[in-house]
Amino acid sequence: MKLNEIIENDKKYYMNTFGNRIPVCFTHGKGLRLWDTEDREYSDMLGGIAVNLLGHAHPALVQAIREQAEKLIHCSSLYYIESQSLLAKALVENSCADRVFFGNSGAEANEGAIKLARIYFKKKNMPQKYEVITLQNSFHGRTMATLTATGQEKFHKYFTPLVPGFKYVPLNDFAALADAVSENTCAIMLEPIQGESGVNPVSSEYVQNVVRLCREKELLLIFDEIQTGMGRTGKLFAYEHYGIEPDIFTLAKGLAGGVPIGALCAKEQVAAAFEPGDHGSTFGGNPLACSAGLAVMNAIEKDGLIENAELMGKYMKEKLDELKPKHSLINGTRGMGLMVGIQLSADKAIAIKNALFEKGMLVGSVGASVIRVLPPLIIKEAEIDSFIAALDEVLTGMEKEI
Numbered sequence: 415m416k417l418n419e420i421i422e423n424d425k426k427y428y429m430n431t432f433g434n435r436i437p438v439c440f441t442h443g444k445g446l447r448l449w450d451t452e453d454r455e456y457s458d459m460l461g462g463i464a465v466n467l468l469g470h471a472h473p474a475l476v477q478a479i480r481e482q483a484e485k486l487i488h489c490s491s492l493y494y495i496e497s498q499s500l501l502a503k504a505l506v507e508n509s510c511a512d513r514v515f516f517g518n519s520g521a522e523a524n525e526g527a528i529k530l531a532r533i534y535f536k537k538k539n540m541p542q543k544y545e546v547i548t549l550q551n552s553f554h555g556r557t558m559a560t561l562t563a564t565g566q567e568k569f570h571k572y573f574t575p576l577v578p579g580f581k582y583v584p585l586n587d588f589a590a591l592a593d594a595v596s597e598n599t600c601a602i603m604l605e606p607i608q609g610e611s612g613v614n615p616v617s618s619e620y621v622q623n624v625v626r627l628c629r630e631k632e633l634l635l636i637f638d639e640i641q642t643g644m645g646r647t648g649k650l651f652a653y654e655h656y657g658i659e660p661d662i663f664t665l666a667k668g669l670a671g672g673v674p675i676g677a678l679c680a681k682e683q684v685a686a687a688f689e690p691g692d693h694g695s696t697f698g699g700n701p702l703a704c705s706a707g708l709a710v711m712n713a714i715e716k717d718g719l720i721e722n723a724e725l726m727g728k729y730m731k732e733k734l735d736e737l738k739p740k741h742s743l744i745n746g747t748r749g750m751g752l753m754v755g756i757q758l759s760a761d762k763a764i765a766i767k768n769a770l771f772e773k774g775m776l777v778g779s780v781g782a783s784v785i786r787v788l789p790p791l792i793i794k795e796a797e798i799d800s801f802i803a804a805l806d807e808v809l810t811g812m813e814k815e816i
C-alpha cells in the first residue's frame with residue numbers, strides 16, 4: 415500500500431488518539447535498521463519506546479516465534495504451559511522475586527501490582543491499608559487504576575471519578591513522602607527512572623530512605639521496571655543499581671522483544687496473597703508470548719546485552735558530553751545505560767526530532783525540551799557514531815538559525 419492510502423484509512427477509521435502521526439509507515443527492519451513503504455532507510459534509536467530490545471528481525475526471536483506458532487499459539491491457563499513455566503523460572507532465577515504472573519501489557523502488570531498490594535493487607539487482616547503513594551510526573555499506564563497511579567493531571571482530567579486510594583509526592587523529596595504516609599498506606603510505587611516524563615532518575619539516597627520507611631511502617635515497595643527492566647540500564651533490573659530488593663516489581667516493554675507481554679514479579683510472602691480466583695488473564699502468559707520472552711532472556715545472556723547496554727550507554731554519554739561544549743542547545747544528559755535523555759536549553763525537542771527524522775534517524779521527545787534515546791540493546795559503536803554525527807549536523811543547522 416502507498417503511504418497516502420494508509421494515512422487516509424487511519425484518519426477515517428482509527429480513533430484519533432495519536433493525532434497527526436509522524437508521516438511514515440515501516441514495512442520491515444533488520445537490527446537497528448528500518449525501511450518504509452518508499453524504501454527509505456532509517457536507524458532506530460527509539461526501539462519502539464524500549465520495546466525492540468533485540469532490534470528488528472533478530473534471528474533467535476524470529477525462530478522462537480515461528481517454531482511456537484507452528485506448534486501452539488494459545489492455550490488457556492486452565493492448563494499447564496511449558497514456556498510460561500520456563501519464563502517464570504528464568505525471571506525468578508535472575509531476580510529477587512520468587513513468583514511471577516504474566517499479563518499482556520505494562521498497565522496490566524501494574525494493575526496486578528496494585529491488586530496484590532491491597533489483597534496482601536486484606537488477607538493479613540489489615541483492611542485499612544489500601545492507599546498507594548506514587549510520584550508526581552510518574553507514568554504507570556492508562557487503565558483506570560494505573561492512570562490514577564500516574565502522577566500527572568493531564569492523564570486524569572477527563573476520566574474522573576478516579577480510583578480511590580492514591581496519593582502523589584514529589585520525586586526525591588523524602589520528607590514529603592514520610593509526611594504522606596498514613597495508617598491507610600499499603601505501598602509506595604515508583605519508577606527507578608521516570609521515562610515518560612523526561613528520563614528523571616530517583617536518587618540512591620532517596621531509595622535507601624524509602625526502603626527503611628517501608629520496613630518501619632510495614633509498607634510494600636513496588637518498582638515499576640516496565641521501561642528500565644531487561645538490561646536497559648546496564649543491569650538486568652534497575653533496582654540492582656541501588657543494592658535493594660523491592661517486594662514487587664513489574665516488567666513489560668522489552669520482555670518479549672515486541673510480542674505483547676507484562677509480568678508481575680513478587681516475593682513469596684507477598685505473592686502468596688493471590689489464591690485461586692483472585693487474579694487472571696485470558697491471553698496472559700500464552701505459549702507464543704512466553705516463547706518470545708524466553709528467546710529474549712536467552713539472547714540477553716548469550717549476546718552479553720547487559721554489558722553492551724552499560725558499555726554503549728557510557729560511550730553514548732561520552733560522545734554527547736563531547737558535543738556539549740560545541741552546542742549551546744545541549745544543556746546536559748540524564749539516564750543510565752541505554753536509557754538516555756538529552757536536556758535542551760530551548761524548546762526545540764520536536765524540531766530536533768523532526769530534523770533527525772529527515773536524516774533517517776528515529777528518536778523520541780518528551781515535552782518541549784527533552785530528546786529521548788532508547789535504542790535496542792544490540793547497538794554498536796558505529797551506530798552511535800552515526801547518531802552523534804546526525805545530531806551534530808542538526809544542532810549546527812539550528813544554532814545558525816537562532
Ligand SMILES: *Cc1c(COP(=O)(O)O)cnc(C)c1O
Pocket residue numbers: 518519520521522524553554555556605609610638639640641666667
Ligand atoms: C510504558 C510504561 C507503562 C505502560 O505500559 P503499557 O504496555 O503501555 O500499558 C507503565 N509504566 C512505565 C514505566 C512505562 O514506561
